[in-house]
Amino acid sequence: MSSSEPKTAAPVKTTGLHTGEIAPGVAKVDPIIVVDNVSRSFGGLKAVDVEHLEIPRNAITALIGPNGAGKTTLFNLLTGFDKPDTGSWTFDGKKLNGIPAFKVSRMGQVRTFQLTKALGLLTVLENMKLGAKGQRGESMWAGLLPFLWRKQETAIEEKAMELLTRFKLDAKSEDFAASLSGGQRKLLEMARALMSDPTLVMLDEPMAGVNPALTQSLLDHILDLKGYGMTVLFVEHDMHMVRHIADWVVVMAEGKVVAEGPPEDVMKNPAVIDAYLGSHQDVDLGVVTGRIEGEIPAGAEDLLAEVEAIDAVAVAAAERKEHEDEAK
Ligand SMILES: Nc1ncnc2c1ncn2[C@@H]1O[C@H](COP(=O)(O)OP(=O)(O)O)[C@@H](O)[C@H]1O
Ligand SMILES: [Mg+2]
Numbered sequence: 001m002s003s004s005e006p007k008t009a010a011p012v013k014t015t016g017l018h019t020g021e022i023a024p025g026v027a028k029v030d031p032i033i034v035v036d037n038v039s040r041s042f043g044g045l046k047a048v049d050v051e052h053l054e055i056p057r058n059a060i061t062a063l064i065g066p067n068g069a070g071k072t073t074l075f076n077l078l079t080g081f082d083k084p085d086t087g088s089w090t091f092d093g094k095k096l097n098g099i100p101a102f103k104v105s106r107m108g109q110v111r112t113f114q115l116t117k118a119l120g121l122l123t124v125l126e127n128m129k130l131g132a133k134g135q136r137g138e139s140m141w142a143g144l145l146p147f148l149w150r151k152q153e154t155a156i157e158e159k160a161m162e163l164l165t166r167f168k169l170d171a172k173s174e175d176f177a178a179s180l181s182g183g184q185r186k187l188l189e190m191a192r193a194l195m196s197d198p199t200l201v202m203l204d205e206p207m208a209g210v211n212p213a214l215t216q217s218l219l220d221h222i223l224d225l226k227g228y229g230m231t232v233l234f235v236e237h238d239m240h241m242v243r244h245i246a247d248w249v250v251v252m253a254e255g256k257v258v259a260e261g262p263p264e265d266v267m268k269n270p271a272v273i274d275a276y277l278g279s280h281q282d283v284d285l286g287v288v289t290g291r292i293e294g295e296i297p298a299g300a301e302d303l304l305a306e307v308e309a310i311d312a313v314a315v316a317a318a319e320r321k322e323h324e325d326e327a328k
Pocket of ligand 1 (some may be wrong): 042047065068069071072
């Protein structure tokens, strides 16, 4: 997997992120996320069991580990898409336990999914508008005052077009998202995440399924986020990409953080090598989504849940659109 090997000059790494000796759970100079004793079990399996973890602010942190290590589950917990059995965590100094996903994203912490959630039957621009904060429908008062929401609508559209231009998707704004390539959908999902002006962007396997022609562009966009003052936490299997853009790497295996540190150091760590050689295997997403015929592997329940969640989002959006069309 060397598709994302850098073609441009090495990006400037942010250093001096931790304090004290490097070990799993090491303190950060300026943490944006602090996790304490967060655990989540499915049946008898402890999918996540993180004692202590701090994510550094305004840096790019990669979360790596073999399939089934608990990376997506940790993402789900931190973003309010799932509830832990134990533990607590803060985002930007605010306790997030029990806060539902939509509120978490309004607080400035957004995420993308391992399977993209771009809604095929909405246009690219409509997808972008779904990412805006404070949608008019959410406030009864604004809903009663059409001139207020029309003004807001124009501002949202302008912002959406600016972001689409930045991501080179502006020419496709009126196309259905379904007509985009896998890589363009990933770009769209990232652009949509930025509609809410987040402080922390969490990307679950942003490179998975992306055509090599688009990987460099995705890399650059992720690097750019740091320049905009944002913090990035991303899950990735491609070690070239991790080495190239991450300022800090956290390694999970069997639910626990087994190592962390700057990329060059972490990748020499025997625990990391063990974690990868131990059980690295890839689940074919095509089989999970029913696109390709085949047996769904054991342990793909999370992917199924993601597929169901996507369906739910699509249905809700379609219904909302129907109501809007009726109201016109
Ligand atoms: N909703 C779920 N129900 C049952 N088991 C799950 C669920 N979500 C995840 N798991 C299990 O938890 C473990 C961690 O999964 P996951 O967080 O998806 O790992 P990763 O993203 O690191 O590949 C896996 O063994 C997986 O099968
Ligand atoms: Mg995952």
